[in-house]
Amino acid sequence: MKSACEVAVLNPEVWATSQRGISLFSQSLIAAVKQAGYSAALVTDLRPRGGALEAREIYEQMTRPVKKRSRAIQVVPQFLRHQWSGRAKAVRLAAKGELEIDHFVNVPDFYDMCRLSGGKPLASPLNVDFLHGMGAKVALTTAPLAIQARRRGVKVIQTVHDLIVLNTDVHGLDRAKFKRRLEACLAHSDAIIAVSEYTRKEILERYPECAGRVHVVLQPVPATQSLIELSGDEDVQREVLEKFGLSRQNFLFYVGAIEVRKNVARLVAAHGVSQHARDLPLVLAGSVDEGYVASEGLLSSFFDERGAPTGNSKTGPVRYLGRVTELEKLCLLRAATCFAFPSITEGFGIPLLEAQSLGCPVLTTNSSAIPEVVGDTAILIDDPSSVDEIAARLDDMVGDAALRSRLSAAGLTNSLRFHKDRFAHDIDRVIQSVLPLSNATT
Numbered sequence: 001m002k003s004a005c006e007v008a009v010l011n012p013e014v015w016a017t018s019q020r021g022i023s024l025f026s027q028s029l030i031a032a033v034k035q036a037g038y039s040a041a042l043v044t045d046l047r048p049r050g051g052a053l054e055a056r057e058i059y060e061q062m063t064r065p066v067k068k069r070s071r072a073i074q075v076v077p078q079f080l081r082h083q084w085s086g087r088a089k090a091v092r093l094a095a096k097g098e099l100e101i102d103h104f105v106n107v108p109d110f111y112d113m114c115r116l117s118g119g120k121p122l123a124s125p126l127n128v129d130f131l132h133g134m135g136a137k138v139a140l141t142t143a144p145l146a147i148q149a150r151r152r153g154v155k156v157i158q159t160v161h162d163l164i165v166l167n168t169d170v171h172g173l174d175r176a177k178f179k180r181r182l183e184a185c186l187a188h189s190d191a192i193i194a195v196s197e198y199t200r201k202e203i204l205e206r207y208p209e210c211a212g213r214v215h216v217v218l219q220p221v222p223a224t225q226s227l228i229e230l231s232g233d234e235d236v237q238r239e240v241l242e243k244f245g246l247s248r249q250n251f252l253f254y255v256g257a258i259e260v261r262k263n264v265a266r267l268v269a270a271h272g273v274s275q276h277a278r279d280l281p282l283v284l285a286g287s288v289d290e291g292y293v294a295s296e297g298l299l300s301s302f303f304d305e306r307g308a309p310t311g312n313s314k315t316g317p318v319r320y321l322g323r324v325t326e327l328e329k330l331c332l333l334r335a336a337t338c339f340a341f342p343s344i345t346e347g348f349g350i351p352l353l354e355a356q357s358l359g360c361p362v363l364t365t366n367s368s369a370i371p372e373v374v375g376d377t378a379i380l381i382d383d384p385s386s387v388d389e390i391a392a393r394l395d396d397m398v399g400d401a402a403l404r405s406r407l408s409a410a411g412l413t414n415s416l417r418f419h420k421d422r423f424a425h426d427i428d429r430v431i432q433s434v435l436p437l438s439n440a441t442t
Contacts, residue, residue: 005038005137005435006039006040006041006102006103006135006136006137006138007033007039007040007136007137007138007431008043008138008139008140009029009030009033009041009043009101009141010043010128010141010142010145010147011026021161021350022142022161024222025161025195028219028420029140029427030042031100031420032220032423032424032427032428033431034101035421035424036425036427036428038138039103040101040102040103041105041136042095042101042103042104043104043106043110043131043139044058044104044105044106044110045107045108045109045111046058046108047109053091053093053106054093055095055096055104058093058104059095074112075109075112075116076116078108078113079113079116079123082113082127083124083127088110090130090133090134092105092134093106105131105134105136110126113126114126117147117184118145118146118177118181119181123146125147125184125187125188126145126148127148127149127150128147128149128156129150129153129154131149132153136154137155137435138154138157138431138434138435139154139155139156140158141156141157141158141159143159144160144178144182144184144185145181145184145185146180146184146185147185155190155191155434156188156189156190157191157192157430157431157434158185158191158192158193159195160182160185160193160195160203162195162199162345162348163182163199163202163203163206163347164261164345164347166178166179167345168260168345186210189213190213190434191213191214191215191430191434192210192214193215193217193427193430194214194215194216195216195218195219195348195369196347196373197216198368199348199369215430217423217426218418218423218426219348219353219418220419220423221353222350222354223326223330227326227327227330228357230327231330231331231334231358232334236327236331237331237334237335240327240328240331240335241331243328244283244311244319244321244332245319246283246335247335249335249336249337250280250337251280251282251335251336251337252277252281252282252398253283253337253338253339253340253360254267254286255333255339256286256341257287258286258288258289258292258293259292260289260292261343261344261345262342262343263342263343263384264284264293264342265292266342266384266385266387266390267340267390268282268298268318270388271317274394274395274398275395276395276399277394277398279398281317281318282340283311283319283321283332283336284302284320284321285320285322285324285332287323288302288320301320302320303320309321309322329354330358333358334360336355336360337361337397337398338361338362338363338394338398338404339352339361339363340364340394341362341364341365342363342384343364343365343367344365344384344385345367345368346370347368347369348369348373349373349374352364352370352373352374352378353373353415353418355411356377356378356412356414356415357411359408359409359412360408360411361379361403361404361407361408362374362378363379363381363393363394364378364381365380365382365384366381366382367384377407377410377411377414378411379397
């Protein structure tokens with residue numbers, strides 16, 4: 001057992017109800033830490049509502065997230081005290097099974113202080129030495145944070161999913177702030193996890209001095225076994241399909257952020273000019289960058305005159321469902337004619353694996369990390385900017401049942417490469433690479 005070595009997982013968005021890829025990765029990472037034999041703590045940042053903070057209060061707030069503005073500027077005095085004193089007002093609480101972790105380590109406003117340290121040009125990385133006093137020997141992040149351990153008691157391992165923000169405009173993200181946070185992450189980490197070989201190469205092209213510290217760890221299929229099994233129940237599938245006015249093998253599906261780099265506008269255009277695919281509804285789910293769809297003249301494809309998602313009408317060639325639950329997503333992937341994911345750039349591409357693991361044939365692009373993930377088990381679009389090519393490949397998929405069957409079988413086999421056991425083994429390998437020999441497995 002390695003229970004004497006505790007790993008503190010740092011992530012401001014590990015909400016159990018979040019649909020973002022970073023949340024799913026975070027939950028997979030916590031499970032991998034546990035599977036590898038370590039005890040796990042989750043660093044949270046809540047302010048007690050009154051009296052002593054309890055683990056249940058943390059868990060309830062995490063699973064009922066509210067949108068809040070960053071308080072980075074308001075926490076400047078707290079940030080300075082934290083940096084100067086080297087201590088934090090940390091509270092360690094037994095988690096009692098929530099989220100598969102052993103403990104919460106709560107530091108009020110911790111992630112606002114992280115945003116301050118990574119967002120301001122003269123701010124130094126946030127000191128995490130306090131974790132040693134809380135029992136943790138490793139600080140493991142799920143995305144780049146501007147943190148550092150000044151003493152030798154805590155090793156820092158950070159995860160980098162992609163460098164997309166440095167190359168492409170991404171809705172809601174500031175390129176300069178991301179660059180400062182990334183560079184602080186790379187400068188002060190004992191090891192760096194890249195979620196694909198593509199991401200590793202992107203890091204080393206810009207920061208070759210990191211070569212000895214970057215480890216490729218491929219992500220696992222994130223869905224939980226209980227949800228996978230439930231999504232296979234015929235009654236559950238029927239209920240989900242009836243809710244959205246759909247029938248099995250009779251619609252095309254996309255799920256993910258609807259923003260410029262995901263290329264959804266061209267997918268909609270290709271569906272409209274296709275010969276055969278346009279006979280099936282194109283069903284879209286996920287969060288929308290309204291500025292993007294407005295600039296593409298597609299607001300009416302996503303929202304009706306009352307502002308409701310167009311999928312509520314259960315009619316029309318393009319139906320936007322809004323955000324769906326994890327169970328609904330899995331049911332829709334099982335039932336779709338194909339999963340269409342024409343993304344221009346990805347650091348990995350978790351939705352592709354989710355689709356393949358459920359037997360849904362995949363149409364995607366021959367770009368960034370995507371070929372590394374799907375290989376020859378999907379139809380690949382060579383030019384994501386070509387509406388005509390996307391339309392032709394949609395028609396290939398819709399018009400050839402034998403092709404869909406071959407891709408379904410090949411995708412299932414491919415998804416097995418990304419098993420949680422392999423992920424846990426690789427996470428263990430990275431953790432062991434930074435620990436002294438005295439902490440080796442006993």
